[in-house]
Amino acid sequence: MNFWLQIFANPELYAATLAMATPIALAAVGGTFSERTGVVNIAMEGIMLVGAFFGVMVAAATHSAWLGMFGGVIAGGLMALALAWPAIRLQSDQVVVGMALNVFAGGLTAFLLNTVYGYNGTPTSTPSLPIVTLPWISNIPFIGQVIGQHDVVVYLMFLFVILGHFTLFHTNLGLRMRAVGEHPEAAETVGISVVKIRYLGVMIGGMLSGLAGVYLSLGMLSSFDVNMTNGRGFIALAAMIFGKWTPFGAFGAALLFGFATALSISLQGSGVSANLIGILPYALTIIALTGLIGRSRPPAADGLPYVATK
Amino acid sequence: MPLYAVLTGLILGGVIMAIAKYNPFAAYAALFSGAFGSPTAIGNTLAGAVPLILAGLGIAVAFRTGLFNIGAEGQYWVGAMAAVWVGYHFPTMPWIVHVPLALGAAMLAGGIWGGVIPGLAKAFVGAHEVITTMMMSYIAILIAHFMVENGPMMAPGYVPQSPTVAASATLPPILPAVFLNSNLSDGFFIAVAAIVVVHIVLFHTTLGYKLRAVGFNARAARYAGMNVPLYTVLALGVSGVLAGLAGGVQLLGVDFQLTDTFQSGYGYTAIVVALLARNNPIGIFFASVFFAALSAGSQIMQINAGVSANMTDVITGIIIFFVATDRLYGYWSQKMRPHRPSSTAAIISGKGESPQ
Numbered sequence: 001m002n003f004w005l006q007i008f009a010n011p012e013l014y015a016a017t018l019a020m021a022t023p024i025a026l027a028a029v030g031g032t033f034s035e036r037t038g039v040v041n042i043a044m045e046g047i048m049l050v051g052a053f054f055g056v057m058v059a060a061a062t063h064s065a066w067l068g069m070f071g072g073v074i075a076g077g078l079m080a081l082a083l084a085w086p087a088i089r090l091q092s093d094q095v096v097v098g099m100a101l102n103v104f105a106g107g108l109t110a111f112l113l114n115t116v117y118g119y120n121g122t123p124t125s126t127p128s129l130p131i132v133t134l135p136w137i138s139n140i141p142f143i144g145q146v147i148g149q150h151d152v153v154v155y156l157m158f159l160f161v162i163l164g165h166f167t168l169f170h171t172n173l174g175l176r177m178r179a180v181g182e183h184p185e186a187a188e189t190v191g192i193s194v195v196k197i198r199y200l201g202v203m204i205g206g207m208l209s210g211l212a213g214v215y216l217s218l219g220m221l222s223s224f225d226v227n228m229t230n231g232r233g234f235i236a237l238a239a240m241i242f243g244k245w246t247p248f249g250a251f252g253a254a255l256l257f258g259f260a261t262a263l264s265i266s267l268q269g270s271g272v273s274a275n276l277i278g279i280l281p282y283a284l285t286i287i288a289l290t291g292l293i294g295r296s297r298p299p300a301a302d303g304l305p306y307v308a309t310k
Numbered sequence: 311m312p313l314y315a316v317l318t319g320l321i322l323g324g325v326i327m328a329i330a331k332y333n334p335f336a337a338y339a340a341l342f343s344g345a346f347g348s349p350t351a352i353g354n355t356l357a358g359a360v361p362l363i364l365a366g367l368g369i370a371v372a373f374r375t376g377l378f379n380i381g382a383e384g385q386y387w388v389g390a391m392a393a394v395w396v397g398y399h400f401p402t403m404p405w406i407v408h409v410p411l412a413l414g415a416a417m418l419a420g421g422i423w424g425g426v427i428p429g430l431a432k433a434f435v436g437a438h439e440v441i442t443t444m445m446m447s448y449i450a451i452l453i454a455h456f457m458v459e460n461g462p463m464m465a466p467g468y469v470p471q472s473p474t475v476a477a478s479a480t481l482p483p484i485l486p487a488v489f490l491n492s493n494l495s496d497g498f499f500i501a502v503a504a505i506v507v508v509h510i511v512l513f514h515t516t517l518g519y520k521l522r523a524v525g526f527n528a529r530a531a532r533y534a535g536m537n538v539p540l541y542t543v544l545a546l547g548v549s550g551v552l553a554g555l556a557g558g559v560q561l562l563g564v565d566f567q568l569t570d571t572f573q574s575g576y577g578y579t580a581i582v583v584a585l586l587a588r589n590n591p592i593g594i595f596f597a598s599v600f601f602a603a604l605s606a607g608s609q610i611m612q613i614n615a616g617v618s619a620n621m622t623d624v625i626t627g628i629i630i631f632f633v634a635t636d637r638l639y640g641y642w643s644q645k646m647r648p649h650r651p652s653s654t655a656a657i658i659s660g661k662g663e664s665p666q
Contacts, residue, residue: 096633
């Protein structure tokens with residue numbers, strides 16, 4: 001009993017939860033934008049990897065973590081373009097293209113790591129993104145320890161979750177996006193360009209996934225490692241579904257999954273298996289999909305190619 | 311069309327290597343000799359094709375029924391877990407009973423994991439099988455790691471590994487005098503037999519006809535009186551059975567014990583195999599040998615030509631991309647003509663080519 005109290009009363013656990021939830025939430029909100037406009041995005045894992053690698057590459061070359069972040073986000077957007085174009089213009093199967101991008105990104109980043117940096121890995125002089133200490137808040141006991149001091153991307157994540165919710169549900173653009181994802185024919189009839197909106201949705205998704213990758217490589221560390229996303233892109237996919245394709249829902253799910261990871265870290269060496277705790281996100285997703293705790297339903301036109309009728 | 315995708319992948323891979331200042335011809339020559347340069351290399355390439363053939367057949371059966379089993383990797387791990395448990399749990403059992411029992415357990419486990427759970431979820435509450443099979447796959451891999459790291463399957467000692475299976479549960483090597491020290495086991499014959507069986511079932515039985523009918527047009531099949539939920543569960547079940555068998559054969563023929571580093575990734579590559587072969591059982595044989603050769607040759611390419619072995623993943627990614635975007639080839643020339651339905655969707659549901 002005392003053992004569990006000690007673990008759960010430690011503010012470090014919740015600070016770590018927030019840190020672990022950040023990349024998942026960013027990618028999940030990005031995926032929400034993509035799928036709300038009707039393009040299935042299972043490529044978050046690969047896009048994150050590319051964002052993480054090019055973030056480090058640009059940061060190491062320019063000695064600026066901010067430029068690195070910019071580079072990673074742009075790289076993520078370009079990768080997303082490789083999903084958007086076949087999905088929108090060629091009516092390709094979006095799941096298969098997403099899978100191709102994941103395999104390609106894993107191979108490309110590992111190949112470039114070996115080719116550009118050799119076996120020593122990325123330069124140790126690579127700068128990392130700054131850690132921000134919030135004035136006032138960081139002095140509040142407990143709460144300050146949980147949210148008062150984090151990498152700058154953690155606070156950006158809060159910003160994008162709120163901005164994402166506002167955009168999707170309280171702006172004209174968001175209404176258009178949702179219309180395109182639910183009923184593209186009807187949207188086209190009232191003069192909305194399905195193609196443009198879908199490109200926008202997928203690109204926003206790619207840039208947010210790229211930022212998630214940058215957080216892993218320039219936020220948590222200042223280096224890139226082969227396959228360093230380690231399945232987080234797929235957990236983000238799960239968070240997006242568990243969050244019922246809404247930014248706040250995705251954030252909540254990311255917090256839950258981040259908590260599972262943080263808990264398994266703090267339980268290391270205590271005999272409780274991290275592998276078993278790691279099952280949680282996936283099991284919850286299946287439960288959410290089978291409707292045991294409220295059905296999770298995708299946008300009606302999610303994954304369906306749209307062919308304009310002249 | 312798939313041949314174009316392969317050629318495009320190899321050419322673009324070569325371009326990337328050339329940009330990185332490697333000699334692509336030397337790299338491909340090293341790759342080829344690593345895959346086919348000696349009897350041992352050939353044996354290892356064929357051995358690598360075995361799990362790809364089995365899991366690829368499973369994925370193809372699901373595709374033919376209009377279902378995407380993206381979780382073959384997990385079904386493969388579950389099959390390996392079941393096989394190793396039967397393999398080490400009964401130390402004294404005749405070969406003729408032990409091997410079928412272990413493989414049967416692998417098939418059953420894979421079938422339940424891939425078919426019964428995602429299949430029922432799809433058939434009765436409409437949960438998309440891409441997500442459920444993927445999530446089940448991750449759960450399976452985590453359970454397998456738990457089993458050998460600190461779970462009930464961990465062998466005595468501190469190394470995360472299961473006990474080794476009894477000799478009576480192993481698949482013997484094929485012509486060990488020819489394929490010296492290679493991994494080629496009798497599992498190869500099982501894979502070839504599976505190709506024949508799947509081919510006959512799909513194209514020469516009522517069951518196969520009904521599965522394909524559901525894949526071709528589920529709504530029409532329902533109006534024709536077919537029990538669509540039943541065939542959904544059945545197709546995902548058969549898919550899981552074959553992926554589970556792949557795991558069992560790999561374990562009893564090559565690895566003999568389950569470890570954290572158990573040869574994995576076959577379940578994902580098998581998806582590419584099925585796509586490239588357009589779900590044709592015989593095509594799956596050649597596609598499997600191709601990807602097994604890429605994988606086997608990549609190590610030699612790294613050693614002899616200095617090109618990182620991950621280059622083959624880049625090539626694989628490009629190939630899948632071009633299989634999915636095969637409309638690209640007609641994109642510019644046919645820009646003026648009216649659109650036709652997605653051809654990848656046609657591949658997935660087996661509409662892409664006439665069955666025999």
